[in-house]
Structures are given as C-alpha cells and as structure tokens.
Amino acid sequence: MIAPARKAPGNWRSLDPLRSYCELRGMPVQQADEDRSGFWTLRETQAMIGWLRTRDSALIDVPTIRQWLALQPEGRPDAHWWSYLREAVAEYALDAGDAELPLDHFLDWLAEWGREARRRQTGLLLLTAHRAKGLEFDHVAVLDGDWLRSGANEDADATRRLYYVAMTRARKTLALARFDRGQAWLDALPGGPSDSPAFLRRRATPLPTPPPELARRHRRLGWRQIDLDFAARHPPGHAIHRALRCSNRSSGSYCPPDPGHGCWRRCCRARCCRCRSGSGRH
Numbered sequence: 094m095i096a097p098a099r100k101a102p103g104n105w106r107s108l109d110p111l112r113s114y115c116e117l118r119g120m121p122v123q124q125a126d127e128d129r130s131g132f133w134t135l136r137e138t139q140a141m142i143g144w145l146r147t148r149d150s151a152l153i154d155v156p157t158i159r160q161w162l163a164l165q166p167e168g169r170p171d172a173h174w175w176s177y178l179r180e181a182v183a184e185y186a187l188d189a190g191d192a193e194l195p196l197d198h199f200l201d202w203l204a205e206w207g208r209e210a211r212r213r214q215t216g217l218l219l220l221t222a223h224r225a226k227g228l229e230f231d232h233v234a235v236l237d238g239d240w241l242r243s244g245a246n247e248d249a250d251a252t253r254r255l256y257y258v259a260m261t262r263a264r265k266t267l268a269l270a271r272f273d274r275g276q277a278w279l280d281a282l283p284g285g286p287s288d289s290p291a292f293l294r295r296r297a298t299p300l301p302t303p304p305p306e307l308a309r310r311h312r313r314l315g316w317r318q319i320d321l322d323f324a325a326r327h328p329p330g331h332a333i334h335r336a337l338r339c340s341n342r343s344s345g346s347y348c349p350p351d352p353g354h355g356c357w358r359r360c361c362r363a364r365c366c367r368c369r370s371g372s373g374r375h
Contacts, residue, residue, distance in 0.1 A: 094108075094111065094217060094218065094219050094220070094233075094234050094236065095220060095221065095222055095225050095233060095234070095235045095236065095259045095262065096108050096111075096219070096220070096221050096222070096236045096238060105124065105126050105221065106310065107238065108124060108219045108221075109309065109310050109311055110303070110307040110308075111219060111236075112124065112219060112311060113306050113307045113308075113309040113311075114306075114307055115216075115217055116306075117304065117306045117307075120216065120217060121215055121216025121217065122216045122217045122219065123214070123215060123216050123217070123218055123219070124218075124219045124220065124311075125218060125219065125220035125221075125224050126220075126224065132177075132207035132210055133204060133207050135174055136174075137165075137174040137175055137177075137178060138174075138178065138203075138207075141158075141161070141162075141178060142200065144161060145158075145196055145199075145200070146196075148196075150196075151195060151196055152193040152194065152195060152196065153193065153194065153195075153196045153199050154189075154191055154192060154193045154194070155182060155185065155186045155189060155190070155191055156191055158182050158199075159179075159182060162175065162178060162179050162182065181203060181206050181207075181210075184206065185199065185202055185203070185206070188202070218230070222235075222255045222256070222258055222259040223255070225258065225259060225262050226258055228262055229262055229263075229264055230262055230263060230264065231263075231264050231265045231266070232263065232265055232266045232268075233259075233260075233262045233263035233266070233267050233268070234267075234268040234269075234270065235256075235259045235260060235267070235268070235269050235270060236270050237270045237271050237272045237276050240252050240255070240256055240276065240277065240278060241277055252278070253278055256278040256279075273297060324337060
C-alpha cells in the first residue's frame with residue numbers, strides 16, 4: 094500500500110489510520126520505516142543463546158533445539174516470539190537436517206536469518222512512494238492524497254514522476270485509489286479512467302463513519318524515551334500497578350512491589366524473580 098507522503102519522517106503519520114484499520118480487523122500489517130533489527134537482542138533469543146552456551150557440548154542438532162523450544166510457554170503475550178524462533182529453527186533444519194554441527198555455525202546462521210527477517214514482508218506493507226523506489230510487489234494499491242504538493246527544491250514535474258514510480262512498483266495487479274474530487278495524474282492518463290478499456294473502474298462506495306480506533310497514532314520510541322524503572326519508583330497502590338495488572342491479567346506475569354523487599358518483581362508461571370539489589374531493576 095503506497096501513500097503519497099513526502100520525504101519528511103512525520104509524513105508517515107498519514108498511514109496511521111490505515112494501519113489502525115488493519116489492526117482493528119485483525120489483518121497483519123507493517124510499515125516500511127520500522128526498525129526490526131532487534132531480533133538478536135530479544136529476551137527470547139538471548140535465553141536460547143544462553144542455554145546453548147551453557148551446554149557441555151560444542152555441537153548442536155535440530156532435535157535438541159526443538160526439544161528445548163517445546164518447553165517454552167504457550168498462550169502468553171510473548172508466545173509469538175517463541176514461535177518466531179521455532180520458525181527460524183525449522184528453516185535451519187532444511188539446511189542442516191538432524192546432523193550435529195558446531196554451535197558457532199548455528200549461531201552465525203541464526204544471526205544472518207535475523208538480518209534477513211528484517212527485510213521479510215509479513216503482512217500488508219505500508220510505505221511512501223519515496224520508500225518504494227527500487228522495489229517491486231505482486232500487488233500494489235496507490236492511495237490518493239496530496240500528489241500535487243511539491244516538496245522543497247523540487248521542480249513542478251516531480252509529483253508526476255513520483256506517481257509514476259508508485260504505479261510501476263506492481264508486477265501483477267495495480268489498484269489506484271481516487272477521491273470524488275478527482276486525481277490529477279490519474280485523470281490525465283490517455284482516455285481517462287472512465288473511458289479506457291485498460292481500467293477496471295469500481296463505483297464509488299459510501300464510507301461509514303470512521304470508528305474511533307482510526308484516530309490511534311503509532312510512535313516508535315527509542316531507549317532514551319523508555320523509563321523501565323517508572324513502575325518501580327511508585328508505591329504498591331499507585332495507578333501504574335493497577336494498569337500493569339490489567340494488561341497482564343491473562344498471563345499472570347506481573348506482581349506489584351513487595352513491601353518486604355522494597356522492590357518490584359516480575360512473575361511467570363514457572364518462577365518468581367525478585368530484584369536482589371532493591372533498586373527496582375530486573
């Protein structure tokens with residue numbers, strides 16, 4: 094799905110309503126500007142690597158890894174990351190079979206798989222026309238919008254070329270969205286969308302009132318913007334702990350601060366881990 098957003102990072106926000114709509118409908122969706130490079134630093138990935146390094150053997154095989162993964166939790170909010178690792182091991186099995194190979198060989202392969210996963214499309218991909226340059230997809234939908242608004246230091250013909258870039262990303266099917274007010278570059282095509290046999294024209298469909306969920310905005314925060322110790326600095330009765338209990342009620346993964354230890358704790362079905370230092374960090 095290609096939007097007419099310009100180069101400025103803030104213009105990716107024009108895709109937020111579409112992303113919210115997909116999530117509301119349960120449709121897999123991702124944005125091309127998302128940094129998915131954190132696979133190697135995932136808690137689940139590091140847990141598996143830690144287990145592998147604590148084994149006595151310098152060799153590893155797929156059945157042993159699968160046996161360990163089978164012991165990991167199901168039905169919890171983090172279960173999809175374990176499924177992600179199972180997917181990686183399944184692909185590794187296609188290369189290695191059940192043979193015992195050096196551990197470092199598997200870890201190098203896993204790191205490369207993680208890098209490739211960053212470029213893998215796992216749902217409806219939302220991107221701007223600028224980001225779409227050089228890419229191709231089987232099916233492309235180009236949204237309507239501010240296609241006639243030129244950016245700074247752009248000539249008057251830049252928007253037409255950009256629309257051409259968006260159109261030519263499709264290998265099989267191309268859908269061109271058009272508001273009732275008209276779309277300048279689409280209407281300027283030979284014969285026009287209403288007369289040319291090259292177009293399969295759909296009648297305008299009345300749109301329902303947008304649900305409030307479409308007003309959601311997605312912001313990707315960096316580590317400097319995340320305060321991991323926020324909850325730990327507040328007493329047990331603070332609203333943050335009630336909110337955390339509600340958000341983790343199905344998994345049973347959160348407990349409020351323990352007055353006897355002066356710190357907070359994270360719990361799982363198998364064990365309860367407490368901060369030993371009393372600093373609130375875990």
